[in-house]
Amino acid sequence: GAVVSQHPSRVICKSGTSVKIECRSLDFQATTMFWYRQFPKQSLMLMATSNEGSKATYEQGVEKDKFLINHASLTLSTLTVTSAHPEDSSFYICSASSGLNEQFFGPGTRLTVL
Amino acid sequence: QKEVEQNSGPLSVPEGAIASLNCTYSDRGSQSFFWYRQYSGKSPELIMSIYSNGDKEDGRFTAQLNKASQYVSLLIRDSQPSDSATYLCAVLVWGKLQFGAGTQVVVTP
Numbered sequence: 001g002a003v004v005s006q007h008p009s010r011v012i013c014k015s016g017t018s019v020k021i022e023c024r025s026l027d028f029q030a031t032t033m034f035w036y037r038q039f040p041k042q043s044l045m046l047m048a049t050s051n052e053g054s055k056a057t058y059e060q061g062v063e064k065d066k067f068l069i070n071h072a073s074l075t076l077s078t079l080t081v082t083s084a085h086p087e088d089s090s091f092y093i094c095s096a097s098s099g100l101n102e103q104f105f106g107p108g109t110r111l112t113v114l
Numbered sequence: 115q116k117e118v119e120q121n122s123g124p125l126s127v128p129e130g131a132i133a134s135l136n137c138t139y140s141d142r143g144s145q146s147f148f149w150y151r152q153y154s155g156k157s158p159e160l161i162m163s164i165y166s167n168g169d170k171e172d173g174r175f176t177a178q179l180n181k182a183s184q185y186v187s188l189l190i191r192d193s194q195p196s197d198s199a200t201y202l203c204a205v206l207v208w209g210k211l212q213f214g215a216g217t218q219v220v221v222t223p
Contacts, residue, residue: 067145
């Protein structure tokens, strides 16, 4: 099956710093990658959709200047949380799609902002 | 009204029994439907996809779709303790997955 990796799996940072999360599709080319956020006891909320070589499309309420997304290649997308604050602490999950209907999820990154 | 609705549970199922999970959706134009399993602290794992009305079986899992009723369900036969997880129903709308809140399943030995 399709494999998606994320790095790091867990990160703790101080308030005001920036954190970069990488998402890679290991065995297929991902034309589209998605970034989700999941708070405890809640379902996944889509933050943004990114297509290789294009600007990301952000969902309503998601600050594009705070959550920077880069999709530079068909196998790599990055999410940078800039000037992180405690309320940004969450489980960030990427998914990748090869253009068909199915999305394959990475293992997630747990961000804790102190 | 939420786009995708599921009972939150928990759904308690004796080991070896059938777990039945239900999901309704609001967008009649939806064509693709998915069931994901998510263990606590982990990311979702795709277990079933279904695109046409009727049943689709894969091992111990059976997905059922009724587009007229805007209803999709998942049956887990011979439930095992390892099936204890949250099951997320997802509907593809305009290229984006819309998730239900998830149903927690607890399989008791």
